Amino acid sequence: MATKRTGFLQENGLSLVLVAFMALSLAGQVLTGQAAYNDERVHDGARALALGEYLQSGHFVSAIFENWESEFLQMGLYVLLTVRLRQKGSAESRPMDPALEQERIDDGPTPWPVTMGGWCLKLYGHSLSTVLGLLFLLSFWLHLEGSWRHELEERAVKGELPISLWTHFTDAQFWFESFQNWQSEFLAVFALVVLSIWLRQKDSPQSKPVEAPHSQTGA
Structure with a gap:
């Protein structure tokens, strides 16, 4: 039986729409963030920043990677935790x-690390969690660096002395920024895992079949 041919948009619709949503949200964050930050600066007697200057500011860098770090942490841990842990009845759990x-x-060319075997195959077998972990660490560092520069900018406007990166890293405010995002990510995953026991979404791979009993584990 011949396989029905599909076009680029149909084959990549999910990722394209998600990228479009991200781009629109990012544009909104840039414009509103610049306006809000400039309001603060003008109120404190500093000059407003042009768009290019704002994109390089600690305020923008910190805000972006503060959220990205929590996303990569959530996804990386979720990938690892679902290897060993189970949740009876959840579509998000292994049986x-x-x-x-x-x-x-499915039929198709085998990924080259599988063909190579050895350390290539072993590394490839853990590549998803490894890359997510590295993206988390990179985002965490950029959040820290951006948050520190933002505090230095604020202290300069107020005529206060600068602080070291280590002092900022050990400050409660920095960790408050991280924890407030981390807990919301874990709550969202918990909600998906538990709600998928009883609730359904027809035709979604994140849901069990509509007719499946609540006790059925896995999609």
Whole structure:
């Protein structure tokens, strides 16, 4: 039976729409963030920043990567936790009985690390969590660096002395910025895991079939 041909948009619709939503949201964040930050600066007697200057400011860098770090932390931990842990009845969990698991491998070229075997295959087998972990660490560092520069900018406007990066890192405000995002990400994943036990979304791979019993684990 011949396979139905699909176009680029159909094959990549999910990622394209998500990128579009991200780009629109990012544009909104840039414009509103610049306006809000300039209001603060003018109120404190400093000059307003042009768009290019704002994009290089600690305020913008910190705000961007403060959120990105929590996203990558959430996804990375979720990928790792679902390897060993189960949740009965959840569409987001592997089946309770390993004997019920079946790997689906469609026809097509095998990824080259699988063909190579050895350390290439081992690394490839953990590549998703590894890259998510590295993205988290990079985002965490950029959040820290941007947040520190933002505090230096604020202290300069107020005529206060600068502080070291280490002092900023050990300050409660920096960790408050991180924890307030981390807890919301874990709450969102928890809600998806638990709500998928009883609730359904027809045709979504994140949901069990509409007719599936609540006790069924996995999609």
